[in-house]
Amino acid sequence: MPVSRFSISLEDELLKALDLFVTENNFPNRSQAMRHLIEKNIVEKKWLCNNIVAGAVVMIYNHHTKEILAKLNRIQHDYFEVILSSLHFHLNHDMCLEIIALKGKAKILTELSDKLIAIKGIKHGKLIMSKTD
Numbered sequence: 001m002p003v004s005r006f007s008i009s010l011e012d013e014l015l016k017a018l019d020l021f022v023t024e025n026n027f028p029n030r031s032q033a034m035r036h037l038i039e040k041n042i043v044e045k046k047w048l049c050n051n052i053v054a055g056a057v058v059m060i061y062n063h064h065t066k067e068i069l070a071k072l073n074r075i076q077h078d079y080f081e082v083i084l085s086s087l088h089f090h091l092n093h094d095m096c097l098e099i100i101a102l103k104g105k106a107k108i109l110t111e112l113s114d115k116l117i118a119i120k121g122i123k124h125g126k127l128i129m130s131k132t133d
Ligand code: NI
Pocket: 063, 088, 089, 090, 091, 095, 096, 097
């Protein structure tokens, strides 16, 4: 991806805060830290909008975790209107990979994904979304 350079003017106090943020979070430099902050604050906010998007939640979990399947099922039924399809793969005796394809308002998809990923026992969970036009 092409990278553009630009300069920003910051008050000393704010620059100090940025440098502290860089050190505390082990960013290699200010640019990386700024990239992270911009993505968190601008890109993710777009995910809370009413635009119709398509996406998928990918989850890895241990199906032996107490109540996990019932919880996954209940939440998905609450959001049946945005769920296109789901795939479940048994990876081994314990672990499952589940992919849920979605289409709907970005904020609804984000809400659903947050609920799924927060379930106790989900080892890894991620939502990807893209505009459909
Ligand atoms: Ni399974």
